[in-house]
Amino acid sequence: MSLEGRELILGVTGSIAAYKAVYLLRELGRLGASVTVCLSEHAREFVGPLTFRTLSGRSVLSNLFDPQSADAVEHVALAERCHAIVVAPATANLLAKAAHGIADDFLTTLLLAARAPVLMVPAMDGGMWEHPAVAANVATLRGRGVTVLEPDTGALASGQSGKGRFPEVDDIVEALRRVLAPIRDLAGDxxxxxxxxxxxxxxxxxxxxxxxxxxxxxxxxxxxxxxxxxxxxxxxxxxxxxxxxxxxxxxxxxxxxxxxxxxxxxxxxxxxxxxxxxxxxxxxxxxxxxxxxxxxxxxxxxxxxxxxxxxxxxxxxxxxxxxxxxxxxxxxxxxxxxxxxxxxxxxxxxxxxxxxxxxxxxxxxxxxxxxxxxxxxxxxxxxxxxxxxxxxxxxxxxxxxxxxxx
Ligand SMILES: Cc1cc2nc3c(=O)[nH]c(=O)nc-3n(C[C@H](O)[C@H](O)[C@H](O)COP(=O)(O)O)c2cc1C
Incomplete structure (x- = not known):
C-alpha cells in the first residue's frame, strides 16, 4: 500500500535514537506521504531541524508561540487535517505527558487537539522501559486506543543490552499501515x-x-x-x-x-x-x-x-x-x-x-x-x-x- 495522499505528522522527542527518525521520514516520503515534522525542544539537542526540513520540504514545528507562524492556532489546523500522528522516537517523558493530557509544547498540544490515530514508537534505556511508571503510562495510552509499539531488544546506547531499542523502519511503517487502515472485521457485531x-x-x-x-x-x-x-x-x-x-x-x-x-x-x-x-x-x-x-x-x-x-x-x-x-x-x-x-x-x-x-x-x-x-x-x-x-x-x-x- 502506498502512502500517497496521506497527511502525516512525525513527532520526534529527545531520545538518543532521534537521528533514526530521519530514516523513517525518508521512507515515509518515498512511499508518497506528506509529512510535517514536529520536534520537541529536547529533540533539538540531538538532531537539528535542517535535515528534517530538507527531507520533508516543510517547516519544522517546535514552538507553540512561534511569531513567524502564519497560523496562530496551527496545532489545531494540523490536528484537523492529518490522517495519523507518529511519535518516533517517543521518550518516557512524552509517554507520561500524553498519558496525563499535559500540553506544554507543540507536539503534546497537538496530541490533545488531534482526533487522528496515534502511533507511539518508544525508545529508551531498558531500565526506563521496565519502570512501572512507564508501563502504567503505556497501558493508559493503549486503553485509549493509542497504538504503542514494543521496542526491540538488543544493544542499547548505555552499552548494556535490553528492551528499549528503536524498532526497524519497516516494522514502524507496517504498524503505521495498520493504524491508518484499521481492520473493520467486527463491523455489524x-x-x-x-x-x-x-x-x-x-x-x-x-x-x-x-x-x-x-x-x-x-x-x-x-x-x-x-x-x-x-x-x-x-x-x-x-x-x-x-x-x-x-x-x-x-x-x-x-x-x-x-x-x-x-x-x-x-x-x-x-x-x-x-x-x-x-x-x-x-x-x-x-x-x-x-x-x-x-x-x-x-x-x-x-x-x-x-x-x-x-x-x-x-x-x-x-x-x-x-x-x-x-x-x-x-x-x-x-x-x-x-x-x-x-x-x-x-x-x-x-x-x-x-x-x-x-x-x-x-x-x-x-x-x-x-x-x-x-x-x-x-x-x-x-x-x-x-x-x-x-x-x-x-x-x-x-x-x-x-x-x-x-
Ligand atoms: C544522551 C541522552 C540520551 C537520552 N536518551 C533517551 C532515550 O532514548 N529515551 C528517553 O526516554 N529519554 C532519553 N533521554 C532523556 C530525555 O532526553 C529527557 O527525559 C527529556 O526531558 C525528554 O524531553 P522530550 O520528551 O520533551 O523530548 C536522554 C537524555 C540524554 C542526555
Missing part, C-alpha cells in the same frame, strides 16, 4: 464483554474480592470497538477508565453482574466473559459493621454460574469464557470448556509472575469446542485481545462452514 472482579459484601464496609484488574476485558472492549463492533462493557470495580464509545454498565456483585449480562444477552452476537466473578458470596451479610476482635466464621454459598447460564440461554451467540488456573492449566481448562458448553475458553496460568491477574502482559491457551488448541506467546494484553478476537472470527467462520450440508 455486538459484543458483550465482562471485566474486572466482583465484590461480595460481608458487612457495609468489608467485602470478598479477587486480584483481577480488568485490563484484559477493557483491552478486548477497546480492540473490538476499533475493529468496528458495538460494545457493551459490564464491569466490576476497577481503576480503569471505560472506553467512551462503549455502553458501560458498572456492577459490584456477582448477582448484579448476572442480571446485567442476562439483560444484554439477547442483543449480543459475541459474549466474552473476561470478568473474574467471585465463586462464593457470604450467606448472611451483616447490615451493620461487624465489631470486635474475635474469631469470626463466615458461611459462604456458591454464586450463580453465569457462564453456564449464558451457554444455556443463547441462540446464535458465540460464547467465550476465561479460566484462571494455577496448575494443570490445559486439563482443567478443557474440563471447564466442556462442562460449561461454551465455544472458546481462554486459559491463563495466574501462578506465573508478570502475566494474568493485574499484569500488563498475558500468555494464554485458546481451547475451542471443536477440539482445537492454540497457545499464544507472552505479549501485551492489547495484542492478546486482538489475537483472541481474530481467533473468534476464524472459529465462527469455520463453524458456519461445518454446519453447511455437504
Amino acid at each position: 455486538r459484543l458483550l464483554v465482562t471485566a474486572g472482579p466482583t465484590r461480595e459484601p460481608i458487612d457495609p464496609v468489608r467485602y470478598i474480592s479477587n486480584r483481577s484488574s480488568g485490563k484484559m476485558g477493557y483491552g478486548l472492549a477497546v480492540a473490538a470497538l476499533r475493529r468496528g463492533a458495538q460494545v457493551t462493557l459490564i464491569s466490576g470495580p476497577t481503576a480503569l477508565t471505560p472506553p467512551p464509545s462503549a455502553v458501560f454498565v458498572p456492577v459490584q456483585t456477582a448477582e448484579e453482574m448476572r442480571e446485567a449480562v442476562l439483560h444484554h444477552l439477547d442483543r449480543a452476537t459475541i459474549v466474552i466473559k473476561a470478568a473474574a466473578v467471585a465463586d462464593y458470596r457470604v450467606l448472611q451479610v451483616s447490615s451493620v459493621k461487624i465489631k470486635g476482635k474475635r474469631d469470626l466464621t463466615l458461611e459462604l454459598t456458591p454464586n450463580p454460574d453465569i457462564l453456564a447460564e449464558i451457554a444455556a440461554r443463547r441462540t446464535n451467540t458465540f460464547v467465550v469464557g476465561f479460566a484462571a488456573e494455577t496448575h494443570d492449566v490445559a486439563a482443567n481448562a478443557r474440563a471447564k470448556l466442556e462442562t460449561k458448553g461454551i465455544d472458546l475458553l481462554v486459559a491463563n496460568d495466574v501462578s506465573q509472575a508478570g502475566i494474568g491477574f493485574d499484569a500488563e502482559d498475558n500468555e494464554v491457551l485458546l481451547l475451542d469446542r471443536w477440539g482445537g488448541a492454540r497457545a499464544l506467546p507472552r505479549m501485551p494484553k492489547a495484542a492478546v485481545a486482538d489475537a483472541i478476537l481474530s481467533h473468534v472470527l476464524g472459529l465462527r467462520a469455520g463453524a458456519a462452514t461445518r454446519k453447511t450440508p455437504a
Whole structure:
C-alpha cells in the first residue's frame, strides 16, 4: 500500500535514537506521504531541524508561540487535517505527558487537539522501559486506543543490552499501515464483554474480592470497538477508565453482574466473559459493621454460574469464557470448556509472575469446542485481545462452514 495522499505528522522527542527518525521520514516520503515534522525542544539537542526540513520540504514545528507562524492556532489546523500522528522516537517523558493530557509544547498540544490515530514508537534505556511508571503510562495510552509499539531488544546506547531499542523502519511503517487502515472485521457485531472482579459484601464496609484488574476485558472492549463492533462493557470495580464509545454498565456483585449480562444477552452476537466473578458470596451479610476482635466464621454459598447460564440461554451467540488456573492449566481448562458448553475458553496460568491477574502482559491457551488448541506467546494484553478476537472470527467462520450440508 502506498502512502500517497496521506497527511502525516512525525513527532520526534529527545531520545538518543532521534537521528533514526530521519530514516523513517525518508521512507515515509518515498512511499508518497506528506509529512510535517514536529520536534520537541529536547529533540533539538540531538538532531537539528535542517535535515528534517530538507527531507520533508516543510517547516519544522517546535514552538507553540512561534511569531513567524502564519497560523496562530496551527496545532489545531494540523490536528484537523492529518490522517495519523507518529511519535518516533517517543521518550518516557512524552509517554507520561500524553498519558496525563499535559500540553506544554507543540507536539503534546497537538496530541490533545488531534482526533487522528496515534502511533507511539518508544525508545529508551531498558531500565526506563521496565519502570512501572512507564508501563502504567503505556497501558493508559493503549486503553485509549493509542497504538504503542514494543521496542526491540538488543544493544542499547548505555552499552548494556535490553528492551528499549528503536524498532526497524519497516516494522514502524507496517504498524503505521495498520493504524491508518484499521481492520473493520467486527463491523455489524455486538459484543458483550465482562471485566474486572466482583465484590461480595460481608458487612457495609468489608467485602470478598479477587486480584483481577480488568485490563484484559477493557483491552478486548477497546480492540473490538476499533475493529468496528458495538460494545457493551459490564464491569466490576476497577481503576480503569471505560472506553467512551462503549455502553458501560458498572456492577459490584456477582448477582448484579448476572442480571446485567442476562439483560444484554439477547442483543449480543459475541459474549466474552473476561470478568473474574467471585465463586462464593457470604450467606448472611451483616447490615451493620461487624465489631470486635474475635474469631469470626463466615458461611459462604456458591454464586450463580453465569457462564453456564449464558451457554444455556443463547441462540446464535458465540460464547467465550476465561479460566484462571494455577496448575494443570490445559486439563482443567478443557474440563471447564466442556462442562460449561461454551465455544472458546481462554486459559491463563495466574501462578506465573508478570502475566494474568493485574499484569500488563498475558500468555494464554485458546481451547475451542471443536477440539482445537492454540497457545499464544507472552505479549501485551492489547495484542492478546486482538489475537483472541481474530481467533473468534476464524472459529465462527469455520463453524458456519461445518454446519453447511455437504
Ligand atoms: C544522551 C541522552 C540520551 C537520552 N536518551 C533517551 C532515550 O532514548 N529515551 C528517553 O526516554 N529519554 C532519553 N533521554 C532523556 C530525555 O532526553 C529527557 O527525559 C527529556 O526531558 C525528554 O524531553 P522530550 O520528551 O520533551 O523530548 C536522554 C537524555 C540524554 C542526555
